[in-house]
Amino acid sequence: MTAAALDDVDLQAYFDATIAAGHRIEPRDWMPDGYRFGLIRQIAQHAHSEIIGMQPEGDWLLAAPSLRRKAILLAKVQDEAGHGMYLYSAAETLGADRADLTDKLIERRQKYSSIFNYPSLTYADVGVIGWLVDGAAICNQVPLCRSSYGPYARAMIRVCKEESFHQRQGYELLMTMMGGTDAQRAMVQDAVDRWWWPSLMMFGPPDDDSPNSAQSMAWGIKRHSNDELRQRYVDMSVPQAEFLGVTLPDPELSLDPETGHYRFGAIDWAEFQRVIGGHGPCNDERIARRRAARDDNAWVTEAATAYAEKYS
Amino acid sequence: MSDLTAEGGKNTPSSPPLAGSGPAPGRGRRDWPLYEVFVRGKRGLNHVHVGSLHAPDDEMAVHAARDVYTRRNEGVSIWVVKAADITASSPDEKDPMFAPNGDKVYRHPTFYEIPENVPHM
Numbered sequence: 001m002t003a004a005a006l007d008d009v010d011l012q013a014y015f016d017a018t019i020a021a022g023h024r025i026e027p028r029d030w031m032p033d034g035y036r037f038g039l040i041r042q043i044a045q046h047a048h049s050e051i052i053g054m055q056p057e058g059d060w061l062l063a064a065p066s067l068r069r070k071a072i073l074l075a076k077v078q079d080e081a082g083h084g085m086y087l088y089s090a091a092e093t094l095g096a097d098r099a100d101l102t103d104k105l106i107e108r109r110q111k112y113s114s115i116f117n118y119p120s121l122t123y124a125d126v127g128v129i130g131w132l133v134d135g136a137a138i139c140n141q142v143p144l145c146r147s148s149y150g151p152y153a154r155a156m157i158r159v160c161k162e163e164s165f166h167q168r169q170g171y172e173l174l175m176t177m178m179g180g181t182d183a184q185r186a187m188v189q190d191a192v193d194r195w196w197w198p199s200l201m202m203f204g205p206p207d208d209d210s211p212n213s214a215q216s217m218a219w220g221i222k223r224h225s226n227d228e229l230r231q232r233y234v235d236m237s238v239p240q241a242e243f244l245g246v247t248l249p250d251p252e253l254s255l256d257p258e259t260g261h262y263r264f265g266a267i268d269w270a271e272f273q274r275v276i277g278g279h280g281p282c283n284d285e286r287i288a289r290r291r292a293a294r295d296d297n298a299w300v301t302e303a304a305t306a307y308a309e310k311y312s
Numbered sequence: 313m314s315d316l317t318a319e320g321g322k323n324t325p326s327s328p329p330l331a332g333s334g335p336a337p338g339r340g341r342r343d344w345p346l347y348e349v350f351v352r353g354k355r356g357l358n359h360v361h362v363g364s365l366h367a368p369d370d371e372m373a374v375h376a377a378r379d380v381y382t383r384r385n386e387g388v389s390i391w392v393v394k395a396a397d398i399t400a401s402s403p404d405e406k407d408p409m410f411a412p413n414g415d416k417v418y419r420h421p422t423f424y425e426i427p428e429n430v431p432h433m
């Protein structure tokens with residue numbers, strides 16, 4: 001019996017059995033439309049976040065305090081571009097089109113992480129983004145290395161290898177500043193105050209308000225709930241903050257001796273909805289710059305196309 | 313484009329048609345072919361598929377592959393090949409093409425029982 005002769009019921013059963021056995025789904029396998037489109041949405045949103053995520057730190061490339069810091073930041077921002085490329089590549093295995101996904105981002109028909117709609121006001125923000133924002137991204141991404149969709153899982157393995165450099169360079173930058181002047185320490189604390197809460201929002205809405213989660217978990221394209229990952233992140237970050245000598249801006253933060261986990265205060269979900277809905281401090285600026293990158297550089301791609309047509 | 317593209321591409325067999333969107337700019341990146349990228353991690357290893365990218369021609373594809381996939385000594389050699397030029401074994405990973413392997417257990421060394429005390433076997 002050939003694959004073509006199998007009816008949809010058999011295909012669905014085979015798909016379900018593959019997922020249940022913990023095996024990977026590969027691009028040429030049959031898959032339910034919901035799985036395909038859910039994945040495209042998730043991977044595209046992830047890719048867009050990497051691409052837009054270059055901007056807050058990219059703003060400091062020309063103002064880095066030393067050649068060493070500039071080289072590090074340049075490498076980090078370039079990695080984020082690479083992450084976006086790995087992910088668009090994975091989305092294309094599902095039948096999506098890269099240029100089309102970029103258009104959807106620019107037309108605001110697809111989302112990206114809310115965190116990148118906040119401004120980076122000082123150089124300490126570069127360190128705090130590396131420590132907290134990349135740290136949160138690592139918490140989110142490590143479980144995705146076991147995603148049921150092969151190309152996504154493989155892309156995430158590459159991404160995670162590179163993320164640990166991102167987080168460590170940020171933390172090291174902050175340790176350096178904390179060992180500096182009072183003004184530098186104040187700068188770090190100010191950046192922590194601004195980024196802590198938005199970084200908690202990176203894990204998405206609370207579990208009882210996360211409509212797609214159950215299906216995504218069943219399909220193995222999501223491995224842990226939003227709240228579970230958020231808790232893991234808080235537990236990891238608190239001792240790091242203590243070592244650094246900064247205060248996380250949450251008076252309710254305390255270790256629960258019974259569970260061994262840190263309790264934390266209420267997250268402002270109204271702010272999250274506002275930012276994700278397009279009304280954060282930098283949404284317009286981020287999209288405008290991405291649009292300009294597409295449109296202003298179009299002549300480069302057109303020239304390359306013309307050259308290829310002439311000589312190949 | 314043939315529907316026998318490799319890992320990705322517009323025509324994975326079970327993909328429903330996707331609606332395009334937005335204005336299609338003239339002769340830009342949208343027309344660039346999809347390339348699959350293979351990297352040899354180090355001497356002595358095979359080239360391994362690492363992902364894909366779009367490029368206007370073969371040479372640019374190699375340059376882009378270097379930037380995207382080998383920023384940290386991940387490779388000593390890169391192959392790029394247009395996805396449309398790859399012929400895959402089947403539209404589906406579970407095609408019966410591989411099924412006959414299952415009943416040829418005699419192709420594996422474990423099929424043969426050799427007494428423990430035969431040396432070096």
Ligand SMILES: [Fe+2]
Pocket residue numbers: 050079080083137159163
């Ligand atoms: Fe990244």
Ligand SMILES: [Fe+2]
Pocket residue numbers: 080134137163166
């Ligand atoms: Fe990163």
